[in-house]
Amino acid sequence: MTDTILDVQDLRKYFPVKKGFFRRHVGDVKAVDGVSFTVDRGETLGLVGESGCGKTTTGRSVLRAIEPTSGSIRFFENGKDPVDVTQLTKAGMRHLRQKMQMIFQDPYASLNPRMTVEEIVKEPLFCFGVGTARERRERVGELLQVVGLDPKYMSRYPHTFSGGQRQRIGIARALALHPDLIVADEAVSALDVSVQAQVLNLILELQNQFHLTYIFIAHDIGVVDHICDRVAVMYIGKMVEVAGTKSLFRSPKHPYTEALLSAVPRPNPHYELKRMVLEGEVVDPAHRPSGCAFHPRCRYADGLCAAETPAMETVPQEDSRGSHAVACHHFKELQLKGVFR
Numbered sequence: 168m169t170d171t172i173l174d175v176q177d178l179r180k181y182f183p184v185k186k187g188f189f190r191r192h193v194g195d196v197k198a199v200d201g202v203s204f205t206v207d208r209g210e211t212l213g214l215v216g217e218s219g220c221g222k223t224t225t226g227r228s229v230l231r232a233i234e235p236t237s238g239s240i241r242f243f244e245n246g247k248d249p250v251d252v253t254q255l256t257k258a259g260m261r262h263l264r265q266k267m268q269m270i271f272q273d274p275y276a277s278l279n280p281r282m283t284v285e286e287i288v289k290e291p292l293f294c295f296g297v298g299t300a301r302e303r304r305e306r307v308g309e310l311l312q313v314v315g316l317d318p319k320y321m322s323r324y325p326h327t328f329s330g331g332q333r334q335r336i337g338i339a340r341a342l343a344l345h346p347d348l349i350v351a352d353e354a355v356s357a358l359d360v361s362v363q364a365q366v367l368n369l370i371l372e373l374q375n376q377f378h379l380t381y382i383f384i385a386h387d388i389g390v391v392d393h394i395c396d397r398v399a400v401m402y403i404g405k406m407v408e409v410a411g412t413k414s415l416f417r418s419p420k421h422p423y424t425e426a427l428l429s430a431v432p433r434p435n436p437h438y439e440l441k442r443m444v445l446e447g448e449v450v451d452p453a454h455r456p457s458g459c460a461f462h463p464r465c466r467y468a469d470g471l472c473a474a475e476t477p478a479m480e481t482v483p484q485e486d487s488r489g490s491h492a493v494a495c496h497h498f499k500e501l502q503l504k505g506v507f508r
């Protein structure tokens with residue numbers, strides 16, 4: 168039996184567009200437009216897509232770091248009835264914030280340069296009144312050890328650390344209150360490739376050690392390969408494909424996923440590398456194309472694609488249990504290229 172920790176239904180986040188002297192409401196940027204998904208306890212769900220597809224807005228809406236326009240976000244705290252995050256009062260949100268934390272993209276910008284590492288990591292403990300001053304200091308030492316940093320450097324400032332070390336400090340801060348769910352927003356994007364691997368390994372180790380659940384947001388689909396159990400691909404505010412990582416990489420069913428996968432470097436030199444270059448920019452979410460939003464850039468598009476929005480259909484995964492969901496009129500006829508894993 169699966170144990171769901173998060174159930175998001177029909178989540179929308181619209182940003183109003185206002186114009187003129189009287190700031191008339193003339194439209195909406197539909198950053199997230201009817202997204203539904205669930206996350207099981209202990210699972211890592213990857214959210215991928217180009218910049219502007221709505222993945223970060225989805226992650227922030229789940230934590231209510233920004234207010235969703237509509238939809239439900241049910242969080243199942245261990246052994247308790249679910250709470251709808253969108254309906255919680257300030258006091259309710261305060262309790263929940265201990266259970267849901269975030270790792271930020273930019274380790275240079277997300278740490279206050281005027282605070283020491285000790286102050287940064289113990290800030291959540293202080294805000295929630297956890298422990299005495301001495302206990303908090305001891306907890307900071309423990310957390311730094313857990314993320315692979317020497318506690319003797321806790322009195323240093325962030326600028327004395329490398330990018331990878333700073334991200335470890337950010338991870339220590341996220342772990343301080345024993346969260347159940349962590350939204351990692353482009354957690355390794357700003358790091359060098361070799362450091363990326365170390366931080367990804369740390370994220371995996373911590374998941375095993377503390378039974379964490381992750382929503383892992385990345386624009387680079389190659390990064391989610393080793394860390395995610397399932398991957399959801401987003402395009403202009405909607406999910407277009409959701410499947411187990413292996414199934415999605417081996418046999419993608421949406422042309423957008425195929426194009427993203429074609430950019431993943433392959434370790435096999437005999438494998439023919441043919442990158443599909445997507446023509447044009449990601450469409451402005453304020454002016455979504457008719458029908459399938461991907462049709463202006465899709466090599467398989469026809470008249471039906473421009474006229475009708477494809478519904479999400481679910482089929483069994485080919486090589487493992489679970490389901491593979493895709494929103495494409497022609498997924499049954501297309502033979503798309505994946506990445507052999």
Ligand code: SF4
Pocket residue numbers: 421422423459460461462463465466467468469472477494495496497498
């Ligand atoms: Fe391409 Fe048409 Fe499928 Fe959209 S519905 S992804 S345009 S084939």
